[in-house]
Amino acid sequence: MPEQGNMLQVAVVFLLAAVITVPLAKRLQLGAVLGYLLAGVVIGPSLLGLIGNPQSVAHVSELGVVLLLFIIGLELSPKRLWVMRKSVFGVGLAQVLLTGLVIGCVALLGFGQPLNSAVVLGLGLALSSTAFGLQSLAERKELNAPHGRLAFAILLFQDIAAIPLIALVPLLAGGSQGEGGDALNHGLRVLGSIAVVVVGGRYLLRPVFRIVARTGLPEVSTATALLVVIGTAWLMDLAGVSMALGAFLAGLLLADSEYRHELESQIEPFKGLLLGLFFISVGMGANIGLLFQAPAQVLGLTLLLVLIKLPLLIFIGRLGGGLDRRSALRLGLVLAAGGEFAFVVFKIGRDQGLFDAGLYDLLVLTITLSMAVTPLLLLLGRHLLKARPLPAREIPAEYSEIESDAPRVVIAGMGRMGQIIARILRAQKVNFVALDTAVESVEFSRSFGHVPVFYGDPLRPEILQAAKVEQAEYFVIATDDPDINIRTAELVSRLYPHIKIIARARNRQHVHRLVDVGAVAVRETYYSSLEMSRRTLMGLGLSQSQADARIRRFKLHDEQLLQAQHKVYDDAAKVMQSAQEARAELARLFDADREQEEAEKAH
Known part of the structure; x- marks a missing residue:
């Protein structure tokens, strides 16, 4: 395929791959995320080569993570974030530092990496995938479970920690003395961009949304919502800040807005599609050939990463998060994989000379495989928890x-x-x-x-x-x-x-x-259904006494039917026959009531 490519053809390839692999993965109970990863591997340069340049879609695919973080910000509020401060800045900080220390020591002592490279390796691999983790929790409806809430807090801190880590990599690579002024300028740009987002989100966006809402045009509302998210991400990207964190900050500022639900409904369809594109691009970027050239090395490193992070996460979940063993295990399984920010960190490390190209490819493939293995681990963990149940809590x-x-x-x-x-x-x-x-x-x-x-x-x-x-x-x-x-x-x-x-x-x-x-x-649901029916009848023109009479008639008739059906409830044909006869009888009774009411009015 030419480098510029036919955009329609590229779109067809992406959509076709997703439509085929994702339902198949869901049917096998592997989750949609693994389906997207497999789709990326299949259409990428390692197998079919339908998309020759994975980097051409990588930047667009990052918008999926950006939209995800924006919606997460919308669902929070500054007050709720303050309530979560202990989990975010306490447990999250402990997870990053402890996991980074252990992995860094393994890289330093076990694999002979230099100290600066070991620091970047440890902290980079300590990060987990925000998009992957939250998507997996959402698929299993576990975002509000104890381990889901703690996982969200840890992932949120990791997204915040990714910013100083990205800034730290060039310093560890031994940047020139003149870079002190550049670092100062970079810090000022970051603070300035955050100030623009905070001030704009507080004082500018609400009047804009009010004007747009008055137009009554849904397409303008959608365009405005996308402009807010993508514009914030672009501004943060210019300042050298994580686009995802910028979008999260924008969502957080709008969490108390009266337009929050409108924004969420407009962004949600794009978020799902672009998040799928992100996982496809991750699968495309994996050098599968390396897996065949050195399978023991790749699989060994993937297994080592999971085996280091899993027990540490269980330990942190139990000690810092107060989780029971079952919830701590689920937390570990969700966050044991590597994260998307590690790709960014390691790419900068390669460009700065901390890693060679071979080690970089190995790291990218290891992180991708750890993501791919996680749905299988979650499935295995669910079966093990069912087969050998643990106490739900201490x-x-x-x-x-x-x-x-x-x-x-x-x-x-x-x-x-x-x-x-x-x-x-x-x-x-x-x-x-x-x-x-x-x-x-x-x-x-x-x-x-x-x-x-x-x-x-x-x-x-x-x-x-x-x-x-x-x-x-x-x-x-x-x-x-x-x-x-x-x-x-x-x-x-x-x-x-x-x-x-x-x-x-x-x-x-x-x-x-x-x-x-x-x-x-x-x-x-019986009595609530009767009350809803009574209010509906009154809304349709019946008086309160007429509606009450209809409900009383139905209750008496239904109780008699239930008693009659109890004698034959194991015979489906007789139950169906009695239900049909009862339906006709109830209609006759209602007609009789209506005729009697009309006769009373006539007198």
């Missing part, structure tokens, strides 16, 4: 030692439903005990005062005995797992036949199975 004694004074009610499950039930019982001064198997739920409930919530599995008879279930009048099952609810109802009804059981049901089939074991079943 359970404090006061959580597991159940103390109760003859509870009248025992609640299993302190999610959304369980919390409301507990609040009402507490306000009514009814003695109760609540059980939950998630330490986070126990901590959250206890944070509101002396709520009698304890860590315990309601499927274990000894836990039920410790909760003094035999003295209770009601056992309320409110967990969000239908199978656990049914098994708990069966166990409680067998061990304590005198107790009344009220259980949360997902649907009509679960209602029937709970009724079979003697529980009163309450459908989790």
Whole structure:
């Protein structure tokens, strides 16, 4: 392909590679990121050579990381960042320094690298991939999990630390004496650009967005959003600052803006596409030929990198982040790979003479392979955690030692439903005990005062005995797992036949199975659906009394249908027939009510 190339042809190659490999990787449970990396390897110069010059798209692909950091900034606020300061500047700093020290010592003592090269190697490989880590957490919906929040804090500090590290590389390479003035000028440019972004974001952008919003043209709104992000990144790039960090700063300044959600919705589609392009460009840049020439060396270094970073991250997560073993392991698996900023650091190191071209290619391939291996490690880790479950947390004694004074009610499950039930019982001064198997739920409930919530599995008879279930009048099952609810109802009804059981049901089939074991079943969305229907009918013109009458009619009819279907609920054909007959009957009843109301109006 010519160097200038046909842009349409290049676009088709990228999109086709992504459309083929990403769904395949997702189907194999390897994650979208690995699919993009594989697509880049396939179309890059190492294999098919469909894109001859990977560097031609590298700069454009960095916009994916820029947009990602901008959206992350939007989702934060200065107040929230201040709350996270301990995780960002405490745990993040500890991770970079400790990991950099260990890897630097290995490079210095184990591989005979000079001291200045070892420092750059250690700090560069201590960085993890922001785009890769956050994308992997988002795919698994773990960004709000304890390890996800700590991973975000560490990655944020790494992005900040990349700036002085990039500035440090020429100094370690032994720059000339005249570079002191250049360093001063560079520092002034950085401070100036940050000041422009801060002042502009605070005083200029809101009036601009207000004017654009008044036009009512969505395409102008999209162009404005892209202008803010790309313009900030360009300004920071001119000043020699990380484009991604500049975009994060812009997003942070707009986090409290009334236009935050509009900006996020406009940027999100571009972010996903360009982030995919970034991972494709990483795959294209890998020198796969080196893997075949020296497989033991490449694979050995990749394994060594993961084996050094993984235990250090677990240690930092446990000691500095307060994570349990399960969450600390997940944190380590997400961040054990190298990062995209290492490519920049090592490229400057090569240009400054710290590394030769062969070592640079080896480092780039090692980082790329570590990224590619991470989805496999996450998949393996998930299976291992399922096969050999670890305690969800180190359970404090006061959580597991159940103390109760003859509870009248025992609640299993302190999610959304369980919390409301507990609040009402507490306000009514009814003695109760609540059980939950998630330490986070126990901590959250206890944070509101002396709520009698304890860590315990309601499927274990000894836990039920410790909760003094035999003295209770009601056992309320409110967990969000239908199978656990049914098994708990069966166990409680067998061990304590005198107790009344009220259980949360997902649907009509679960209602029937709970009724079979003697529980009163309450459908989790039933009453909220009735209230939404009542308000909709009133909005459509019915009076409040008419809407109330329709809802009462439906409830009575549905309860009768549920009782009738309970006799045949294991026969799908009979259930379907009864549902069809009931639908027609309900319509007739509503028609009769309507005719009666019209007759009463006529009189």
